[in-house]
Amino acid sequence: MRQPAHAATRREVCREFVPGALVVGAGLAGLATALELAERGIPVTVLCPSTPGAGTSSELAQGGIAAALGADDHPRLHARDTVRAGGGLVDGCVARRITAAAPGVVAQLQRWGATFDSDDAGTLRLGLEGAHGRHRIVHAAGDGTGAEVTRAAVAAARAHPGIQVRAGVHVTRLLTDASHTVVGVQATGALGPMTLLAAAVVLATGGVGGLFAHTTNPLDSWGAGLALGLRAGARVRDLELVQFHPTALAAPSPGAATGRLPLISEAVRGEGVPLVLEDGSPALADPLAGRDVVARGVWAALRAGHRVYLDTPATLGTDMSRRFPTITAACRAAGLDPAADRIPVRPAAHYHMGGLVVDARGRTDVAGLWAVGEVASTGLHGANRLASNSLLEAVAAAGHAAADIAAHAPGAPSRPAPTGLADVSADVSATALRSRPSASDRGLLEEAAGVLRDGPSLLAAAARLREGAEHDDARLVAYLLTVAALRRTESRGAHQRTDHPEAGPAQHTYVDLGDLHDAAELGTGFAGLVGLVGSAS
Ligand SMILES: Cc1cc2nc3c(=O)[nH]c(=O)nc-3n(C[C@H](O)[C@H](O)[C@H](O)COP(=O)(O)OP(=O)(O)OC[C@H]3O[C@@H](n4cnc5c(N)ncnc54)[C@H](O)[C@@H]3O)c2cc1C
Structure with missing residues (x-):
């Protein structure tokens, strides 16, 4: 939904330094991060556009959470299936770490109040899903796993005195100081724009399905967090890798x-x-x-x-x-x-394997900024996510990020209140930053970057999406997705190019805001982008 044009000029209603961490998004990743932080004594403020848990992919999840809990199973087998499904791009260390954490994730969700389907003896029922070699899918209410874990996480977060949830708040940009460290966010709420400063900012804004004409995601899942990170200087890895x-x-x-x-x-x-x-x-x-x-x-x-x-x-x-x-x-x-x-x-369009580059602690490559859940690229999913591994990753990665923030950004702000803020998006109005993709852009992206892709269609879509991408977050993400898809001149996992049907060397693609500016500087129409094609890094 586009904001009214006067929104960007409305008077700021609040400017404050919140203690501890700011978490952007209240799906499972954001709520789990908030709980993990609060349980470590770090105060947290969670920002979300509607009530926590509502309008998220998390609450829509059905099948369940993968965890090697069966007598015939082992985290090593779970990791092996994850690597096999991922088309050569899964980071084996990450797969081993997260699959080893899976039984603990299930127990953590139970501690927060989630109830999973079990037999009369209380043993969890384990389902089977595609490309899993064992029955290992923990589920709730048959196919209502997402609703149950989200309900439990919302209730636990509401009950924790260290967590403040501010609903009805939409983050429009990240704020950086003179050393390019993220120091807070700019947001809009019912009363108008606001600036919130904090020692740590965690993006947990979900996926990109809403960029496509047909998606299982909420339509507001169009990559807002990717745009926020990109405009603050973060890199996005494998942006083209979208699971259908x-x-x-x-x-x-x-x-x-x-x-x-x-x-x-x-x-x-x-x-x-x-x-x-x-x-x-x-x-x-x-x-x-x-x-x-x-x-x-x-x-x-x-x-x-x-x-x-x-x-x-x-x-x-x-x-x-x-x-x-x-x-x-x-x-x-x-x-x-x-x-x-x-x-x-x-x-x-269902799940985004790509995302903001993060390390094992959830740190992006911009200081002060962490990313957790579908918005992040941890290396777990490669070119094709194994079913039921994403709720798992959301909770496991939340714990890793919270431990890091607790160690480096304690409740009392570890940094002095920032001075000389450099608003990374100062030339862009809040109106443009809050845009949702148009129906025609969604159709265009799906046609060019759907289940099957080819160079000419991607190039034509890129040329159209490039227009106005400086001032439109959804277009920015859609445009860079086509650029990344052009760079991946091979077929691998969810990315299938009819003009490049074979797999090439297994490598990641990266895009950043510079890719937008590079194309702008070409000056000779869009054909110059061809020069960028094939430079996977
Ligand atoms: C229909 C469906 C079924 C699925 N089934 C399964 C399954 O069985 N098992 C599994 O493992 N995975 C499943 N998945 C995938 C999984 O649900 C998601 O990957 C996961 O829930 C993502 O969690 P998240 O917290 O990262 O994002 P989300 O749950 O989407 O939450 C994102 C949050 O960020 C907020 N937000 C976004 N932008 C802004 C902004 N600018 N300012 C403030 N807040 C913002 C949103 O409002 C929301 O609160 C399924 C997905 C779908 C769509």
Whole structure:
């Protein structure tokens, strides 16, 4: 939603130094970071546009949280599956560290009040999802895992005296001092613009699905945190690596012209439900192959004029509503009864593997700025995230970042109140920074950077998205995504170039704000961007 034009000129209603840390975003990553900080004695202020947990990807998560808890399982096997799924770009050390932390993450969520599905003896029920070699998916209320862990984290955060939640606040820019250290944020709230200064700022703003025409994400997940970080000087790694979920419900959310599609979790296929064409014949040989493989298979069938369905009546039948109540409700809202009707599906933008470059402590490469959750690139997901590894990562990484902040930015501000603030976005109005991508930009990006990509389409989209990207955060992220996709002249994981079908050397791409300015300086139309293509670093 665009702000009214006068918003940027409204008088600042508040300018204050908050003790401890500022956390931007109240999905699972932001809430877990706040709790981990508060439990270490660091005061926290959480900023979020609506009530905490609402409008987040976290609350929509269905399948669950991956953790090697079964008698036949081990974190090493979980790490191995994570590395295998990631198409050569997973950092093995990160995979080992986070999968080893997974059983503790489940226990931590239980301590915060989450209840997971278990048998009569209290043993957790473990589901199976694509590309996992073992049953290791911890879930709640069948397919309501995200709602349950978010509910618990919100309640725990509200109950903690060290956490202050300021709802209705939208962060529009990061503030840096003369040494390029992040020292606070500028934000807008119901009463007007405000400036909040703190010893540490943590971005936990989620993913980028809202940049695409079809997505399972809330439409406000369009990469605002990436833009904030980029404008403060941070680098983004593998921006082009977007996972398309193969089975979004091929009907929009009820009553909404939003374009957000309900997800039909992989756990449904894990229960043996096949993907079929309209005549009932199998759509794919292995419906539990990696997400990228299944998404391409479904996309190819749709492109060939077929329709693709999950055949729930033939397999789960009336068990569907017991095992998957959330999905059943979404289908019913779209006029389908999954016990009797096959569920029509299509791929949709789902998860961003790329993100702000962070180290093992969640530090970005800008001092004073940490990033946690989907906005960050830890190295866990490579070119293709393994199912149910992101809620896990959000909580595990929250602990790592909180420990680092507690050690280096204690509750009493470790730095003197900043002087000589350099507002990194001083030339950009708050109006532009709060923009949501237009429907035409979303269509353009999906056409060029969807399940299948090619150089000419990416180049044409980049040329159009470049216009106005200086003053429009969503365009900035969409434009740089096309630049990164042009640089990756190969096919790997979720990034498939029809003009470069083979994998090249396994390497990351990086973009920063300089890539916007480089293109602007070309001066001879957009063709000069071709010179930048192929320079993956
Ligand atoms: C339908 C669906 C199903 C999924 N199922 C699973 C699953 O089963 N298992 C799994 O592991 N993963 C799953 N995922 C992925 C997982 O849910 C997300 O990766 C994860 O929840 C991201 O958490 P987050 O806290 O980083 O972001 P989010 O939960 O999206 O929270 C982001 C927060 O940042 C706020 N924010 C954004 N911009 C600003 C700003 N400028 N100022 C202030 N606040 C801002 C938002 O309002 C929100 O509060 C699923 C995702 C979807 C969409």
